[in-house]
Amino acid sequence: MIDREQVLHVARLARLQLTDDEVERMAGELSSILGHIETISGLDLDGVEPTSHVVEVSNALRPDVPRPSLDREVALSQAPARTADGFLVPSPQA
């Protein structure tokens, strides 16, 4: 159901590098997941609202009041690479 090309496409969108064996395995695993979805698609669901959330809660809102931010040194301490005041990353255009 899911072919090699589709697996590679999804892998690229997810920035995953797969070996040939893994591509093969993923094609099988993803196909079985989609098979499950197809089983659901076979049910008569007319008039059933799509479930976007499993809890019946809405409007969990926050007042627009500032809260303390992190100290910059703390924030930057988690970065693999940094400058004096910023996160250093490979250029997305390189």
Place this chain on the structure above:
Amino acid sequence: MSADVEYEPVIGLEIHVQLKTRTKMFCGCELSFGDPPNIHVCPVCLGLPGSLPVVNARAIHLGLMIGMAVGSELAPRSIFHRKNYFYPDLPKGYQISQFDLPLCLGGKLGDVRIHRVHLEEDAAKLTHVGESGRIHGSDSSIVDYNRGGTPLAEIVTEPDVRSAEQAREWLNMLRVTLRQLGVSDVNMEEGSLRCDANISIRPVGDTELHTKTELKNMNSFRYIERGIHAEVARQIEIVRSGGKVQGETLHFDPRTERITSLRSKEEAHDYRYFPEPDLVPITISAEMLDAARAEVPELPTARAERYASTLGLSDDAAKLLADRAELAAYFESVLEVDSVEPVAAANWVTELAARLDEGDPAGSKVEPRALASLIGLLSSKAINVGAARQVLDRLVAEGGDPLAIVEAEGLGAIGGGDELADAVAAAIAANPDVAEKIRDGNMKAIGPIIGHVMKATKGRADGGEVTRLVRQQLGL
């Protein structure tokens, strides 16, 4: 398609406005502009594992106000989605946005229909660095996450715009509307208003939509107009030379006027949206609607319409006042003074505004009462227009009462009395050749005589009255 076919542009606009909240969309970090990098960041807006977003109630409120201002249908239930793509300005690997259940659907502003208005979070700011010091070929970038997570409203129009000029004018109308709503600073230089244009062309008369390109992130209205012009010209050239327009994302360089492709097509628009599991739905209550409605003021388009239809102002004068809330407010306070004629009031508020640069007349030394009194002096012919302008200059500089200024400066008009008649007689005597031309029926030659009278009366004479006296004295 051949060379003699006329093409028309079909343009839809996508506008991002940063909402004027105190804190970010999903966390309590303060909004900022120009602060040192990475000081308004927290686990939520840095996308650290285990952190959870919580929606800013004020952002929903401002979103509803925008929807009301453009006449949208406000969704009773609305949810957020994850828009998945990788870019370093987006720390989570996805942007929290809205997809099939946006906050506001439909609407119209001016003659352009609104498709939808939805809420999302802004990306961080990337600065490209590298060996070469140039953007292309640079090998690393620095991320400042201060802006990341700023609440944005994305306003999407229907493809109703037919020219670059219309795009610029409509965007200006939108900007003025949003500014008066108070939902955003709408400052293009600071990036609180940003615009993308979806552009296609079609033979005039065709009703179908053809392949469109997306012109990204133009940061001034002038660039938008020029960018659209350049892209429309590019597409017409492609089609006329037998080619096909490719759907792609483009960048307009205002310096070189060149258009370049931004992203490869295969990766674009494969965002794998799915409902954001970390946020529960928004259900709009009657209280939320009431609160939003209470904050929506009379908007520029409605106000201009009212000035034109009920006060008799020209469309241009009405728009000029309505587009600036402070001018409109001042104009209305002048009208509140007894029996001021609206058209004259509009003219003189405009005269005043021109003397104040961008300043608010309410903060000037000219009281609305003083301007009304100046207009009264003029309409009763106690002073002429030139004198009125001099009085206004004095009012702007020093404030005070127009009548007192007129008396102190001797600016009062010379009426139909002997003084003016004598001045006219002297002017005719001094310009016998001009008098001769007038007698021969050439009234246009009267200039030197009026000039003479004005000089003799220090500009206090009424031009119409002088003309009348000249004709009378020449027996015409």
